[in-house]
Amino acid sequence: MQHHLNDEYLMDYAAGSASQPLSLLVATHLALCPECRAKVAAYEALGGALLDSAAPSAVAPDLLQSVLDRLDEPTAPESRIRRQPQVFDETTRRLIPEPLRSHLGASLDALAWSSIGRGVHQVELDIGGAEGFKTRFYRIRGGCGVPQHTHDGSELTLVLGGSFSDGIGRFGRGDVSIADGDVVHQPIADPGDDCYCLAITDGPLKLTGPVGRFLNIFMRY
Amino acid sequence: MSAQVCEELLVAVGRNRDRDAFAALFAHFAPRLKTYLVRIGAGGEMADEVVQEAMLVVWRRAETFDPSQASASTWIFTIARNKRIDALRRVRRPQIDPEDPALVPDAPKAADEAMADSQRADAVKRVLTTLPEEQASLLRQAYFEDKSHSTIAAESDLPLGTVKSRIRLALDKLRQGLQKESI
Numbered sequence: 001m002q003h004h005l006n007d008e009y010l011m012d013y014a015a016g017s018a019s020q021p022l023s024l025l026v027a028t029h030l031a032l033c034p035e036c037r038a039k040v041a042a043y044e045a046l047g048g049a050l051l052d053s054a055a056p057s058a059v060a061p062d063l064l065q066s067v068l069d070r071l072d073e074p075t076a077p078e079s080r081i082r083r084q085p086q087v088f089d090e091t092t093r094r095l096i097p098e099p100l101r102s103h104l105g106a107s108l109d110a111l112a113w114s115s116i117g118r119g120v121h122q123v124e125l126d127i128g129g130a131e132g133f134k135t136r137f138y139r140i141r142g143g144c145g146v147p148q149h150t151h152d153g154s155e156l157t158l159v160l161g162g163s164f165s166d167g168i169g170r171f172g173r174g175d176v177s178i179a180d181g182d183v184v185h186q187p188i189a190d191p192g193d194d195c196y197c198l199a200i201t202d203g204p205l206k207l208t209g210p211v212g213r214f215l216n217i218f219m220r221y
Numbered sequence: 222m223s224a225q226v227c228e229e230l231l232v233a234v235g236r237n238r239d240r241d242a243f244a245a246l247f248a249h250f251a252p253r254l255k256t257y258l259v260r261i262g263a264g265g266e267m268a269d270e271v272v273q274e275a276m277l278v279v280w281r282r283a284e285t286f287d288p289s290q291a292s293a294s295t296w297i298f299t300i301a302r303n304k305r306i307d308a309l310r311r312v313r314r315p316q317i318d319p320e321d322p323a324l325v326p327d328a329p330k331a332a333d334e335a336m337a338d339s340q341r342a343d344a345v346k347r348v349l350t351t352l353p354e355e356q357a358s359l360l361r362q363a364y365f366e367d368k369s370h371s372t373i374a375a376e377s378d379l380p381l382g383t384v385k386s387r388i389r390l391a392l393d394k395l396r397q398g399l400q401k402e403s404i
């Protein structure tokens with residue numbers, strides 16, 4: 001893996017201020033990247049130290065007693081509820097780590113793909129708690145690409161399978177491409193396996209190529 | 222309370238369901254959790270509610286606390302962070318599943334890690350007090366006010382790059398302080 005998340009994203013995730021879609025992308029990268037996991041642990045340790053050195057505020061006087069009274073309450077077997085019966089095929093389980101897998105909710109072959117151009121399919125994910133963000137999962141056939149575009153905001157793309165190249169570099173499994181608003185880029189899947197990637201944008205895409213400009217009129221990216 | 226003491230109390234809760242140890246942890250952490258939750262936007266009553274929920278999770282999951290992975294205050298911070306995200310956003314925070322076979326495992330921990338996590342926690346706390354107020358306040362905004370780097374930038378009318386570099390300065394200072402302590 002060559003392209004990691006920047007520290008500010010890791011810190012926002014550790015602090016809990018990252019939006020839901022960004023948190024989904026960060027956590028899915030973390031599943032594939034022990035290096036960034038260690039950084040998040042360090043940022044969480046900073047959170048622990050800040051908590052420990054915070055000035056105390058008075059809680060309700062009976063709060064301790066009401067917590068003590070509840071210690072023996074039976075608890076819902078959380079983990080069992082969460083572990084649903086296997087709805088994912090082997091390829092999906094191998095390629096797509098949690099938490100993304102649960103958010104997709106179905107095997108790669110069973111997703112509600114819609115075609116957005118030659119060799120490119122997408123599903124839009126509803127992550128919740130995320131105004132202004134778009135979260136999309138792409139399947140790009142080798143040699144095909146998303147039309148050239150820029151963004152109003154920034155776009156983060158995490159590769160899960162296959163790889164793509166854009167003028168900036170080559171991105172394989174686990175890599176994250178970070179494109180700010182002023183970057184014009186055109187990711188093209190490398191020949192070979194289908195490229196699967198998760199992309200989040202915090203602004204509408206603006207298509208810029210000659211074909212793109214034409215498509216822009218028709219497609220609400 | 223030192224990080225070592227917190228760790229012992231939390232381990233006692235996990236191993237022996239020790240209620241006195243739990244009450245001692247509560248006395249230390251509940252008022253600090255409240256400060257955290259109020260600053261991050263939970264109203265007074267809601268803050269008490271989330272403190273209660275978080276401390277219940279501390280009791281229930283204490284068995285899974287691993288002192289070689291995190292200090293007690295860090296572990297409790299992550300519980301409170303997740304609880305308030307669940308409570309304020311009404312959605313679960315996306316997280317890795319440590320049991321997932323698709324997860325790429327950690328490399329074995331280096332044996333010569335300079336400090337135990339509890340020692341490191343005390344060191345971080347000490348070094349925090351030596352940061353210039355401007356830098357300490359940036360870190361508090363990032364952790365205690367639910368402000369991402371870009372939100373801090375927008376609210377303070379600073380370019381994002383400036384906020385990033387100021388936070389990086391604060392972190393560098395922390396790192397240097399920690400290195401000094403571990404020599």
Ligand SMILES: [Zn+2]
Nearest residue numbers: 004005033036
């Ligand atoms: Zn990484």
